[in-house]
Amino acid sequence: MKRRRFLHRIGSILAVLGVTEAEWLTLGNRYYQALAQPSPRKLALLIGINQYPHIPALSGCLTDVELQRELLIHRFGFQGSDILTLTEEQASREFIEAAFLDHLSKQAKPSDVVVFHFSGYGSRAKLETSPDTIQNALVPANGSNKSQDEKIVNYILEETLLLLLRSLPTNQVTAVLDTSYYAPSTVLGLKIRALQESEAKLAAEELDLLKQLKTQKLPSTPIVLAATSESKQSAREGLFSGFSAGLFTYALTQYLWEFTPASTIQVAFSYVENSLSKLGSKQQPGDLENLSPKRRALNSPPSLVGKGAGGLGFASSFPDSIIGAEGVVSAIEEDGKTVHLWLAGLPPQVLLYYGVNSRFSLATTEQLVLRSRTGLTAKAQISKIDSTTPPQVGQLVQEAVRVLPRNINLTIALDTGLERIERVDATSAFAGFSHVSTVVAGEKPADYIFAKLQEIPSRYGLFSLGGELIPNTSGEVGEAVKLTVQRLAPKLSTLLAAKLWRLTENQGSSRLALKATLEIISDISPRVVMQRETIRTFKTETSIKKSAPTPIVPIGSRMQYRVENHSDRPVYLILLGLNNNHTAIAFYSWETPQEPNTADTKPLLKEVVIAPGETLTLPQTNAASEWVISGPAFFYEQQLIVSTAPFSETLAAFKAANYSTAEQGPIGLLLNSLDVAQDLLQDLHNASALKTEMNVTAADSYIFDVNSWASFSFSFQVI
Structure with missing residues (x-):
């Protein structure tokens, strides 16, 4: 100026x-x-x-x-x-x-x-x-x-x-x-x-x-x-x-x-x-x-x-009558059939993949069908053209149906500090994975960064977008780019699996009445670490106010989840996550074999189901099934997912892995995390009763109905 x-x-x-x-x-x-x-x-x-x-x-x-x-x-x-x-x-x-x-x-x-x-x-x-x-x-x-x-x-x-x-x-x-x-x-x-x-x-x-x-x-x-x-x-x-x-x-x-x-x-x-x-x-x-x-x-x-x-x-001055929303009607086109939406209420990791034909409901119970999206703005059409209550600018919209593409990749940004030949080699090496794509850092959205270690420039590693080295992803001193990338194969599958189950998060929009509490078990009484609930199904939020800003869990703590089913239907539960080594983990419900002395030591798994009005504690509080937090000091992340339909395909994927009886702990390593994550999304898709009514090709998209699933995210720091 x-x-x-x-x-x-x-x-x-x-x-x-x-x-x-x-x-x-x-x-x-x-x-x-x-x-x-x-x-x-x-x-x-x-x-x-x-x-x-x-x-x-x-x-x-x-x-x-x-x-x-x-x-x-x-x-x-x-x-x-x-x-x-x-x-x-x-x-x-x-x-x-x-x-x-x-x-x-x-x-x-x-x-x-x-x-x-x-x-x-x-x-x-x-x-x-x-x-x-x-x-x-x-x-x-x-x-x-x-x-x-x-x-x-x-x-x-x-x-x-x-x-x-x-x-x-x-x-x-x-x-x-x-x-x-x-x-x-x-x-x-x-x-x-x-x-x-x-x-x-x-x-x-x-x-x-x-x-x-x-x-x-x-x-x-x-x-x-x-x-x-x-x-x-x-x-x-x-x-x-x-x-x-x-x-x-x-x-x-x-x-x-x-x-x-x-x-x-x-x-x-x-x-x-x-x-x-x-x-x-x-x-x-x-x-x-x-x-x-x-x-x-x-x-x-x-x-x-x-x-x-x-x-x-x-x-x-927040209106008591408004519980929450994923967006708002920002404009209405002249034909009255097309509306513009502002979608800043969707979880950031979900917005990137939010697909055409997703649906939002208005207070009038009318639904809007997503037709296109650019950034935080979108265009939608009224599902019933003859509606007698047309949308109004300023009306809040709530998620009803989430449509996600099936072909979701893990995106790796190549740091601009890499030499040209290093970027060429890295691009070629990552291209060898069917589920991984690369971009230049800073040009397009990415999930992780491939870069040199600052303290040892002759080593390469995988970093978070915040510049933190992902555990067990750094190569040896002087190792070629391609070798480092090739050795990342198992970790890349794990990180993509975590990306997929994060896309299920819907605590804000789910219509299943559920409450989940993460607790540290003590000799006196359990101490609440974090608490989550589907807020649009409860009239009050007294329990949701028990979370600390930075949940801290000491090494050696005995942990448990307490899950309450306040809905009128039985629900099925899956717990997946990344431990403090950034390794995939899952909760297993082991079923005792009918013939304990059989030579077949392959463990049996069963569905975890919670009846209406019931509370389930997992793992069960006994010495044989304790969940104890081990080192190192790092962040823990878990996704607790509940559905109205059994996780049949997910359980089949669990069973396909070659677990031994020694691995029959309550929270154990997840050997085939990507297969499990993909089957999990398929199970949630199968639970949706709306997929036959929607003009969506099931081969290209997943369809999730907010009435049929709930997904809570729990993250805490181990010290």
Whole structure:
């Protein structure tokens, strides 16, 4: 933006405030006076910056703003006119702070709801007044003034922002910061939203503003949700199907679409962190009131964040009658038969494969049939053309039928740090697997990254999208690319199997009334680690509020699942997962052979069924069938899947593997994970009563009816 235009624009904003630039910096009490409103207002200031001068561009910050805007309007009842967005060059330090004062401080009153969102780079800066103090800071669009004075940066200190938030005359203030402040020297995988620590000085205006804010009365106790909770974690953004977005923003908004907001932030973070893990990032979100000591040491004083703010502030106005949704009707074409949908409520890992002919239901019980999808938007048609209750813009839609393709591959991104000949060899080697495809890292969505080990460049390995080495995937020193890839064959099948069973997740949309609890067994009473339930089948969510943000399980713990069937039908259960070695595991229900002394030692398996109204504990609590967590310290992931029909083909796949009697443990290794996962999807397809009514070729697609299956995801950290 040219300087003349900039001065004109900032002058216009200050004119609206009715002050000169000098008066603006004094922050008099008049800025806290609220405008008279007939009813409480809901105000939001959303900021997203992809393009920075002199700095590598980000990709997902504008999508973050769109995700937040659609969420606030369609789920929380915000008026579009009360949401101010600043993007790209508009989001300068001066504009952001002026907009905060004009749009939020000047208008808010004690009963109002206020949301502030920032997506962009973060960094760390030293204060001139205290050279030994390093503070976190947000980087506005004009954060780096290289064209003027390279020694001056236009950062907004995190401390300044927290003081601005506290200056608002309402306690219903929520800020979402999808940024981070630690930038490692080398980055593998997803882009990070952090710049190297700056040696430059902060702009004098920023320091003056901070000084003035410290003299003001600060009545508010805001909730500040951060994308990371550890000082050396980085906020990452992902590349999805047709769009990029901040992983934290996407996971948080998706949770708020599908679920009624929990009573505590910690419960929300339990789900968000689970979603982040599936997206390949181990970043752990947090609220600034409950940071780790290391992270807090790099923040402003703890007193800047209000105590006792346990819930999501903007969730206080959530309509009680709305339980959850996967999307909303965003537009209707002139013919009245075709509607446009915004589908930010679908689980991110599912959206990529969400197929044509999937169905959504409206509150009127009418159904919409998906005809095409691009990124987060889709077109659908009313299933009954003669419907007397046509859809309306703003109507929420809930998943009814999920259609997924059968030809799903594992996608490996080849790191750009590989030499050309290394990429050629890797492409050729991966092409030898029928279920694996390759892309160039950063160009298309992927599941994992093939790259060199940073500490030993002569070794290759498979990494998560967050840059974490997958256990047991690194080659030997000096080993050729092709040899390393060929030895990955078993691991690739396991990772694809996990990808397939993750696509069944539907806790938000399932219509089977089920509840599952993961517990640590103790001599006194079981301790709840995580709890999941199909939220659209229960009138209350008291049990769902028992999850910790980062479930921790010590090595040596005795574990069990408690599964409650609240439906009116018997249900069948399968438990699959990846253990802390990233090896496939499954729960087995062993049946004692009729002739114990027979020479045939092949174990017998049986279906796990739960009668209506009954509760099943698995494994059964006795010494012979205990499930004990062993090392190493890493993440554990399990998918608990329930169906109204038997898992006949899945059980047949189990039986086809050559298990010995020594492997008859309750939670054991899954030898043929890909076969089991494919047969699992087929069983869920067979359980759907709708497949004969739909114009879908069964040979090309799986069809899942939300009335016939439920799938819960459990992830925890072993220490």
